[in-house]
Amino acid sequence: MGAPAAQPKTRPVVLSEDGLARLLARLHHEGYEVIGPTVRDHAIVHGPLSEVDDLPRGWGDEQTPGHYRLVQREDDAYFGFAVGPSSAKRTLFPPRQPLWTAESRDDANFAIIEAERPERRLAFFGLRPCEVAAIAVQDRVLLHGIVEDEVYAANRADVLLVAVECGAPAATCFCRSMSTGPGMESGADLILTELLDGDHRFLVRAGTTTGEDLLEQLEHDEATEEDLDARKEVLASAAARLERRLDTTDIHGLLMGNLDHPRWDAIAERCLACANCTLVCPTCFCTTVEDRTDLAGTEATRERRWDSCFSLEFTHTGPASVRNSTRARYRQWLTHKLATWIDQFDTSGCVGCGRCITWCPVGIDLTEEVDMIRRTSEDNVAPWPMVPSPLQEG
C-alpha cells in the first residue's frame, strides 16, 4: 500500500503440500490474521484460517444462475472451486460499521467519540484473480477517489494478498471478458498456481518484495520448465471452461444509448429488487447511515451499513423515491456497474466474478441482459456522452 511496491526479482518457485502449510504457519508467526476460503453451511465462504485443514480440500462447487451446490471433487485439490458468496469486501468494507457515538455531558454539551478501528495485520489467503481485481477497483473508488474513505483505508493498510489462480472456474464466471482471470501476473504479494499433475504442488510467484521476503524464509525448490508448462496447462483448461462472455465493445455507448430499451421492462418483470446482486458484488460500495438513540436520551450512535440501489429508500428524497420502479433500479445498477462507473472511476465496476448471477434468487444474468440489449439495439440511437472523470481532471 502507499508507494508502488518495488518489483521483485525472484524466479518462480515450487512449494510442496507441506510447503503450503509452512507458508500459512509463517503468516501466523508474523502476526497476520489470516482469512481465506473454508466450508461452512454447504458452501465455500471466507473465514479465519488457522491451518491448511481449514481449506476446502477436496471440495468444488457447481454454479449456474440462481443455483450453488458444494460438490465433492475426485481429487484432493485445496483450491478446486470458484468464488463463493463472500468477498474481501466483507472484511475491508464491512456490512455494519459504527462511525461515532455522541454522549451528553450535561444539559447543553455533548462529546463525540469516534468509533475505534482495530489495529491488525490481515492476510487474505487464496483469493482468486477476480477477487484481487475487485480489491483494486475498491481501492480506486475508496482510496483514490475524490475523498478517501477512512474506514476502508484503515482496514486496507498492511493487508497481505496471497492469490491462487483459477483451475476450476464456475459456469457463472466470465473473468476472461473482463481481463481479470483466470490467471494473473501482478496485484498480489504472492501468486500461487495449484498443480495437480504428478506431485501435488504449488507454483509460486512473488508479486511484491513483501512476498519475496516471505518466500525466502520458506523451504522451496526452483521451478522447472515442466512446472511452468503445468501452469500453462491449468490456465488453458480453465480458459476453455470459461464459456460465459460479456462483450464489452463500446458498452458505455450501448447501455447509455438504450435507456428506453424494452428489455428493461422485461427484466423488471423478473427482478425481485431484493438487492442480493449488489450485496454479493465485490465492488458495490453503497451505504446508508442509521442513527440510534438510547431510552434515557443521553447517547446517540451513527452506524454505516451496506445499502443498495435496489432499495426504495435509497433514493428517497422529499416526499418520494426517485427510482420508484424496479425497472429504474435495475437499470441504475447495470448502467452504473458497466458504464457510468467508467466515467466516475476510469474502470468498469465489474470484474466478471459471476456472484450476482449465482446468488440472484431468480437467476437474472447480466451477461444475458447486455447481450439481449446488444442484439436488439436500435443502431442509430444517440449515446449519452462520456462524462470526463473527475479523477482524470485531477
Add this chain to the structure above:
Amino acid sequence: MTGGIGRPTVAVWKFASCDGCQLSLLSAEDELLTIAGEIEIAYFLEATREVKEGPYDISLVEGSITTPDDAERIRQVRDISTTLITIGACATAGGIQALRNFGDVEAFRSLVYARPEYVDTLADSTAIAEHVPVDLELRGCPIETSQLVEVINAILAGRKPVTPTHSVCVECKLRGNLCVAVAHGTPCLGPVTQAGCNARCPAFDRGCYGCFGPAESPNTPSLAAWLEEELALEHPDLVRLFRSFNADAPAFRRESRRHEPEEVAT
C-alpha cells in the same frame, strides 16, 4: 430529553390476536425498567389492572377486526389516541385468522359452535388500517422486541425510527447468512418479505416464512414462477407458502389466489 414528547402516556389495546405481540413488550427485559421510567403505561391489561383515563399520546394496537363490536371499538381508540401504532401481522394484515377470508365463515360457524347464533362475527378478518388511519405499522408475527423498543426510542427522541422496508435478503447478507434458496434449494419468501427479524430463519437453515409481510416492492409472481419451475414447488404448496400469517396482505393474497386450483373444495 430534547426534541421528544416528554413522558408520553401509552395505551396497549387488544383485538383479535394471540397476545404474543403485547408480550414482546414485556419480554424487553433489559430495557423494560428504563422504558417504564420514560413512558407512562396508562392502559395495558396484560401487564397491570390499573387503568388511567384517556386520551393517550401513543396507542399500540394488537389484533385484527373480526366482529362488529371491534369495528366500533377501534374508532373509539383512534379518537382518544394522538399516535396510533399497529403491532404485528394481525393488526397490519388480518393475521392467521384472515385465512377465513378465503373460506366460508357461515359454514365454519355452524360446524364449530353448538349455538352458532350466539356468535356475532364478520365475514372477514381485516387490518386496523382498513378501519381507521394508522400512523405507523410494525410488522411481524410476532413483532420483534428490538423494533418496538426502537420505535419507542425514536418517539422519545423525536426522530424517525429505523425500521427498513427492504427485503429479508438484505439482512441475510448483512449478517453473513448463506442463502438457503440458492445453496440448498430451500423455498424462501425472503426476497419478497420485509426485513425486521434479522433473517432469523435462514440463519437456522430454514426458508423465510414471511412473518413480516410483503416488502416494499414485492414481485411475488416472479418468485412464485421460479419456485415452481426451478425448485419444483407444487401448486398447493405455493398457495400455503403465501397464505400464512400475512395471508390477506394484498401482495400475498393475490399470489396465493393465483395458484388456487380452479375448484376449491371446502
